[in-house]
Amino acid sequence: MSSWTANYIRFYVTGIKGTSESSAKTQVAEFQLLSGSSVIATSSFSTSTSNNSTEFPDGASANANDGNLSTKWGTVINSGSITNNNSGSITSTNAVFLQFYSSSGVTFDQYQFYTANDVTDRDPTYWQIQASADGGATWTVLDSVNNYPTTDTRQTLVGPFNLNSVCLIGTSDILMADLTFKQIKDINRGDLVMSDIQTNKTIKVARVLKSFSNTAIILVHIPKNLISNIDDIYCSEKHVFWINGSRIYAKNIKGVGFVEKSNTYIIFNSKTKEPIM
Secondary structure, X not given: OOOEEEEEEEEEEEEEOOOOOOOOEEEEOEEEEEEOOEEOOOOOOEEEEOOOEEEOOOOOHHHHHOOOOOOOEEEEEOOOOOEOOOOOOOOOOOOEEEEEEEEEEEEEOEEEEEOOOOOHHHOEXXXXXXXXXXXXXOOEEEEEEOOOOOOOOOOOEEEEEEOOEEEEEOOOEEEEOOOOEEEHHHOOOOOEEEEEEOOOOEEEEEEEEEEEEEOOEEEEEXXXXXXXXXXXXXXXXXXXXXXXXXXXXXXHOOXXXXXXXXXXXXXXXXXXXXXXX
């Protein structure tokens, strides 16, 4: 599982659960960043909302990191309409984001949020996680989620979610965008790979953003035919798979083993080839 360091982080909501209200609104009780499965204290971070929307009277952006599930960040879109689950993609003019800023920067490898206290139709179901390390001049999409089945239960955890990444031994084959295979140790920044979008079981072309490696690490061994009929899989304990409609860490799959591999273990971040809004 890979991490990312940035000063600015955006939870960019691009779709909601329903359209029962006359104007498009979205809300969450809390939005949290994690490192090594631990929630990062972000109460000192400054927060803001995109200027194409108006926060609810009780929906200030600062409520999203106050540690209180009884408060919430909530906003209404000023122009256009945000998509629902049955609509197509939307444009930057009617998406909305919750932004965090830390002057010293923050390093994280996961994120999660809690549903708010009311109106399930406002729940995010499409979103991106975007980050900037240069004062907001450029933004990188660290994760992109489409049509996620956000729970209807109020004030409830959704996630955690890993950043887009691949975490396998260096000799593992990766399917490239031209439908050829390349060993992960030979993949470089800028290469185009086929990325499995686990939340909606689709495959999109993604561009490799960065890579790094470790050696002599304990990996999960998933035998052939346990979840794939192609080959044995060796991956990190927190490599996420989509099994029977649920996200599950490799270490929690029944029937796996644990081995120490001296082969190079490589993680790389990638993003789907979609506009950064």
